[in-house]
Amino acid sequence: MLSGWGNYPRVEARLLMARGRDEARAAVSSEASLIARGNGRSYGDAALNPNAVLSMLRSSRMIAFDEESGRLTCEAGVMLADILDVFVPRGWFAPVTPGTKFVTVGGMIASDVHGKNHHGAGSFTEHVDSFDLALADGQVVTCSRSENADLFAATCGGMGLTGTIVSATFRLIRVESPYIRQETRQAANLAEAMALLDQSASSTYSVAWIDCLSTGARMGRSVIFCGEHALPHELPSPPPKADTRTVTMPFHAPAMLLNRWSVSAFNEFYYRRNPAGTAIIPYGPYFYPLDAILAWNRLYGRAGFVQYQCVLPKAAAAEGMATLLRRIAASGKGSFLAVLKQFGATNPHGMLSFPMEGYTLALDFAVDRKTLALLGELDAITGDHGGRIYLAKDACSRPDLLRRGYPRLDEFLAVRHKVDPDNKFSSLLSQRLGL
Amino acid sequence: MSKSVLILGAASDIGLAIAHEFAREKAGVILAAREPGRLEADAVDLRVRYGTEVTVTEFDILRTDRHDAFLDGLPALPDVVVCVVGLLTGQAELVMQTNFNAPALMLEAVAARMEARGTGSIVGISSVAGDRGRASNYVYGSAKAGFTAFLSGLRNRLAAKGVQVVTVKPGFVRTKMTAGMKLPGPITAEPKEVGAAVLAAVERKRDVIYVRPVWRLIMTIIRLIPETIFKRLSL
Numbered sequence: 001m002l003s004g005w006g007n008y009p010r011v012e013a014r015l016l017m018a019r020g021r022d023e024a025r026a027a028v029s030s031e032a033s034l035i036a037r038g039n040g041r042s043y044g045d046a047a048l049n050p051n052a053v054l055s056m057l058r059s060s061r062m063i064a065f066d067e068e069s070g071r072l073t074c075e076a077g078v079m080l081a082d083i084l085d086v087f088v089p090r091g092w093f094a095p096v097t098p099g100t101k102f103v104t105v106g107g108m109i110a111s112d113v114h115g116k117n118h119h120g121a122g123s124f125t126e127h128v129d130s131f132d133l134a135l136a137d138g139q140v141v142t143c144s145r146s147e148n149a150d151l152f153a154a155t156c157g158g159m160g161l162t163g164t165i166v167s168a169t170f171r172l173i174r175v176e177s178p179y180i181r182q183e184t185r186q187a188a189n190l191a192e193a194m195a196l197l198d199q200s201a202s203s204t205y206s207v208a209w210i211d212c213l214s215t216g217a218r219m220g221r222s223v224i225f226c227g228e229h230a231l232p233h234e235l236p237s238p239p240p241k242a243d244t245r246t247v248t249m250p251f252h253a254p255a256m257l258l259n260r261w262s263v264s265a266f267n268e269f270y271y272r273r274n275p276a277g278t279a280i281i282p283y284g285p286y287f288y289p290l291d292a293i294l295a296w297n298r299l300y301g302r303a304g305f306v307q308y309q310c311v312l313p314k315a316a317a318a319e320g321m322a323t324l325l326r327r328i329a330a331s332g333k334g335s336f337l338a339v340l341k342q343f344g345a346t347n348p349h350g351m352l353s354f355p356m357e358g359y360t361l362a363l364d365f366a367v368d369r370k371t372l373a374l375l376g377e378l379d380a381i382t383g384d385h386g387g388r389i390y391l392a393k394d395a396c397s398r399p400d401l402l403r404r405g406y407p408r409l410d411e412f413l414a415v416r417h418k419v420d421p422d423n424k425f426s427s428l429l430s431q432r433l434g435l
Numbered sequence: 436m437s438k439s440v441l442i443l444g445a446a447s448d449i450g451l452a453i454a455h456e457f458a459r460e461k462a463g464v465i466l467a468a469r470e471p472g473r474l475e476a477d478a479v480d481l482r483v484r485y486g487t488e489v490t491v492t493e494f495d496i497l498r499t500d501r502h503d504a505f506l507d508g509l510p511a512l513p514d515v516v517v518c519v520v521g522l523l524t525g526q527a528e529l530v531m532q533t534n535f536n537a538p539a540l541m542l543e544a545v546a547a548r549m550e551a552r553g554t555g556s557i558v559g560i561s562s563v564a565g566d567r568g569r570a571s572n573y574v575y576g577s578a579k580a581g582f583t584a585f586l587s588g589l590r591n592r593l594a595a596k597g598v599q600v601v602t603v604k605p606g607f608v609r610t611k612m613t614a615g616m617k618l619p620g621p622i623t624a625e626p627k628e629v630g631a632a633v634l635a636a637v638e639r640k641r642d643v644i645y646v647r648p649v650w651r652l653i654m655t656i657i658r659l660i661p662e663t664i665f666k667r668l669s670l
Binding site for chain 1 (some may be wrong): 477480485
């Protein structure tokens with residue numbers, strides 16, 4: 001049985017392994033229908049195909065690194081965690097990082113992931129120079145902004161549907177220390193939170209944890225975390241030690257553990273224990289607080305969970321977010337892991353790249369029948385406000401919302417049809433959304 | 436550590452995992468395998484990650500007549516020699532050759548040179564299968580039992596000569612060799628764990644290690660079962 005990080009849906013699937021370009025090419029050639037898979041951290045059904053799933057996790061070799069420019073070339077299955085382990089001590093950091101380091105380079109390109117610095121740095125593939133792609137016809141081609149440019153643009157955020165990425169070259173950034181200077185601020189409601197995020201546009205990193213169950217005057221109360229890479233002279237001496245301990249969630253929690261009351265109580269606690277202030281912390285807890293709890297997805301019980309992440313364009317965001325939050329608070333279903341963040345401009349290259357200038361909201365829901373109905377309503381609100389949903393999180397949405405939200409969809413489909421006329425690269429997500 | 440390590444059978448998942456652990460500690464690494472071409476990408480990977488010196492060299496342990504020439508052809512006798520060579524299934528004679536005769540003869544040649552130098556570490560990857568012969572894999576098990584006994588004797592001989600000998604019994608490991616087998620999660624190790632255990636065993640001067648300690652208990656129990664009962668079990 002295979003599933004995404006949300007444990008929903010689950011399917012029986014044949015898992016193939018490829019180590020390196022030749023094995024990837026051979027696997028692609030031998031199957032009529034397949035989808036590549038990295039570390040399985042997309043939440044829904046993006047890396048599932050009942051016929052065959054091609055795991056790239058063993059394609060995990062680094063190929064070249066240029067100490068001058070920070071250019072790293074590696075196989076697609078190299079994990080971000082490995083890159084950080086190797087290069088942070090040498091003064092480099094990922095140009096863009098999602099909220100977990102347990103993702104592969106191939107997965108980061110296929111989902112065109114974003115991070116807390118999207119408003120300044122854009123999404124991950126904006127830092128990618130080129131990649132090698134195994135196509136449906138068995139060829140491996142190099143794609144960049146100048147070579148096979150349309151295939152490059154369709155593959156950045158293309159959810160693995162144009163081919164299988166076998167290796168990639170992208171640029172790391174220089175950092176002066178492995179620490180983050182974190183500035184915490186509190187916002188009493190949604191309007192204040194959005195204003196604070198707007199004001200923090202000059203911060204390198206910014207993100208808000210948002211209480212999606214509070215209502216009335218406190219609706220959307222938030223804690224905003226801004227961050228800068230700390231400079232050596234800012235570090236206390238001795239610098240705080242990185243806590244590398246992890247705990248593993250040993251089993252699926254009973255579904256009833258998460259309810260309106262337990263989540264409200266957690267939110268109250270979380271809001272109070274994060275007062276305004278500044279602190280120097282290791283990069284791990286700033287970027288990857290949940291990575292310390294291995295298998296935290298079991299918190300949502302055996303039935304699994306879905307993460308809903310949408311973005312609303314700036315002009316419609318204030319009204320749209322308020323409508324979304326009211327609907328979520330009324331349902332009592334929201335989880336405590338809710339995030340609000342401001343996005344910068346859309347990636348000019350990725351045809352199906354998720355971010356657009358505006359605000360994005362992400363939160364988890366344990367799966368049950370009511371949740372699925374609620375998600376349909378949230379989709380409608382998102383669509384009505386000119387927004388779209390993030391395919392890397394999605395497990396439930398429908399083709400019409402995809403079409404409304406992604407204006408370059410036809411361009412993408414044209415490229416896909418050209419390189420893969422028989423839809424060899426196919427996932428439950430692509431089948432559900434008619435991609 | 437600025438040691439040098441020679442890994443015999445480096446193309447295996449366990450061999451590569453051991454290479455990563457030593458390279459991370461800045462050891463120079465020599466990867467020896469039958470098809471060195473297949474290891475070039477791995478050598479590049481090790482160099483990019485750890486900035487250490489990595490060389491790939493052709494070596495077929497079954498060509499026992501060439502063992503001495505191979506060792507004499509190295510730029511220097513390495514500080515650590517790890518033998519990962521193994522074959523789980525196949526024609527009985529080949530399984531015996533690959534798991535016992537050839538590795539034992541090769542490590543004997545290594546031992547002579549390390550003894551003369553007065554320093555060194557020899558690591559043999561043996562198997563829990565050698566702790567007691569079982570119906571399902573006794574050809575493999577008996578060859579590993581022989582290898583375990585060989586390593587034990589070698590350790591005894593070299594104890595006072597400055598040369599360390601480590602016997603490693605990994606238990607189940609998720610590798611290409613065991614792909615497709617149903618392995619019980621809690622007692623199955625990842626190759627990375629074996630690599631880390633080998634490095635730790637060399638650094639801490641250990642003699643015999645089971646990668647997951649629970650295997651020591653499991654094999655103690657299996658060894659204690661009387662033969663009259665054992666022969667009726669399906670193992």
